[in-house]
Amino acid sequence: MNQTEIMMLPQMNELWQKTLNWEPDESQQQQFQRLYELIVEGNRSLNLTRIIEPIEFWEKHLWDSLRGIARLLPVNHNSPENNDFPVESPLKAIDIGTGAGFPGLPIAIALPHLSVTLLDSTRKKITFLDTVLPSLGIKNATTLLGRSDEIARQPQHRQAYDIAFLRAVGAASLCAKYALPFLKNGGLAVLYRGNWTVEEEEELQSAIEHLGGTLESVESFTTPTSQGARHCVYLRKVVKQFDRPIR
Numbered sequence: 001m002n003q004t005e006i007m008m009l010p011q012m013n014e015l016w017q018k019t020l021n022w023e024p025d026e027s028q029q030q031q032f033q034r035l036y037e038l039i040v041e042g043n044r045s046l047n048l049t050r051i052i053e054p055i056e057f058w059e060k061h062l063w064d065s066l067r068g069i070a071r072l073l074p075v076n077h078n079s080p081e082n083n084d085f086p087v088e089s090p091l092k093a094i095d096i097g098t099g100a101g102f103p104g105l106p107i108a109i110a111l112p113h114l115s116v117t118l119l120d121s122t123r124k125k126i127t128f129l130d131t132v133l134p135s136l137g138i139k140n141a142t143t144l145l146g147r148s149d150e151i152a153r154q155p156q157h158r159q160a161y162d163i164a165f166l167r168a169v170g171a172a173s174l175c176a177k178y179a180l181p182f183l184k185n186g187g188l189a190v191l192y193r194g195n196w197t198v199e200e201e202e203e204l205q206s207a208i209e210h211l212g213g214t215l216e217s218v219e220s221f222t223t224p225t226s227q228g229a230r231h232c233v234y235l236r237k238v239v240k241q242f243d244r245p246i247r
Contacts, residue, residue, distance in 0.1 A: 009036050009054050012063075015224050020066060022073040024110065031109045031136050032062055038132050039100060046124055048100040059225045065103030066110055067221065068165065068190045068232045073110060093163040094119055096148050096178050101129055103165050103192065108141040116141040117161070119148060152181040159184050167192035172200050173207035176235055180211040183237035189213070196220070196231040204233070212239040 009032060016023035024032060036057055042048050051060050066073065091114050095104030098118040108116040118141060120126055126145045133141055144151065151157050164179040164187070172191055179189035193200075196218060205215060216234040223230060 007037055007040065009033050009062075010058055012058055015063075019063070019224050020070050020073060022066075022070075022110070028109050031138070032106070034136055035101075035105060035109075035132065038135060042100070042128050046128055048125070048128070049102075055225055059223050061102050062106050063224065064192070064230065065106035065167075067230070068103055068167075068192050069107055069111070069163075072114075072163075091115065091162040092160065093117070093165065094144075094157075094161045094182050095165045095167075096175075096182070097121075097166060097169040098129070099125055099168075101132060103167050104141065105129075105132070105136075105138070107165070108138055109136070112140055114140060114163075117144050118142070119144045119146065119151060121145070121147045148178045148182075152178070157182060162187050164189045165192070166190070172204045172233060176204060176208050176211060176213060180208065180213045180235065180237055185237055185239065187237040188216075189235040189237070191233040191235070193231040193233055195229055196233070208235060212237055214238050 011029065013023045036054070039048055039057070040052050043052060049061070051057055093104075093107070093114055094117040095101075095107070096119050098104045098120050099122075101118060104116050104118045108114065118126075118129055120129075120143075123145055126143045129143045132138075133143070158181055161182045162184060164182050166175040166179055166189070169175050169178065172193065175191045176189065179191075183189060201215070201218070208215065213235045216236045219232045219234070221230055221232075222228060
């Protein structure tokens with residue numbers, strides 16, 4: 001593969017529309033392209049991702065990130081079926097363990113009125129993201145360095161967010177323990193998973209009983225180009241979290 005092929009993302013407008021009933025506008029497509037270029041460039045010195053083939057990057061980083069919040073994308077957000085949040089609400093989201101910025105960066109690009117905090121405990125990755133945000137012209141995202149269990153105890157972050165995302169962080173029950181303390185009452189946690197088992201669901205149910213959360217839904221789907229199995233697990237914060245350490 002030559003350098004030109006590496007650096008060009010596919011447009012995929014038909015697949016965006018078919019699978020998410022949404023597609024990026026020209027500006028957003030340019031931001032996705034620039035993000036891809038920055039990730040490929042950053043990979044030369046940082047271990048950001050093994051996924052740098054254009055079609056794989058589109059599916060596993062861009063499409064997969066937005067599939068988890070399909071219910072919040074602009075076309076769907078105004079539909080009467082969407083009762084997640086009032087349309088007029090200014091929403092705050094946190095991407096826990098964001099790594100190279102997924103799913104938080106694609107979500108910030110697709111939802112410019114959403115305020116996204118990109119949280120990671122690795123300084124090199126946060127430093128990288130601090131260069132990415134101005135390069136992409138993203139005004140609605142900020143970075144945060146620290147461990148999620150410690151950050152969640154800080155008054156300005158505890159119960160301060162409407163949405164929390166966790167992708168490739170660990171077991172679902174552990175993700176719930178990380179996410180729920182960040183959420184306001186009524187807030188939504190989105191757990192990005194590959195396969196999903198009855199055992200995982202039972203373990204998750206047991207964990208969230210003590211964290212003020214409830215399992216709202218589990219969505220099963222396949223990725224549009226490689227037909228890989230994916231699941232998104234949605235948790236709703238139903239009562240306020242008591243101050244207790246996350247173990």
